[in-house]
Amino acid sequence: MESSIEFVEEQHPGATERYLELAAFQDDVDIPREVIADLWRHRAGLDTATTESLLLDFADKSLVQRFQIDPPAVRLHDVVRTYLRDRAGDRLIADISRDILELYQGVDLAPDVEDGEPPW
Secondary structure: OHHHHHHHHHOOHHHHHHHHHHHHHHOOOOOHHHHHHHHHHHHHHHHOOOHHHHHHHHHOEEEEEEEEEEEEEEEOOOHHHHHHHHHHHHHHHHHHHHHHHHOOOOOOHHHEEEEOOOOO
């Protein structure tokens, strides 16, 4: 896994940090690309096209379980998520979670919520 991450990092400087940020999301859910794009725009200034390219590279290197186009979303394998959470640490995960909450503060997500769970 490390060599795949390093390969993507060579193509996209900062990719390792972006990959670690995915650790903040729940397991066994599809993470909407829009949410990832908003987070990465906020934390690193990435535009949507760069986010899409980076996610495709993660998928090409099997660093994500699935990257679907319609609707655009990413899913992490449980083992990968555990690895990312261990590597990221509690402080980074808390910082990312705070950023996500701030980004969506005041946004009504209720229409997109199924079974009482948020879409990330």
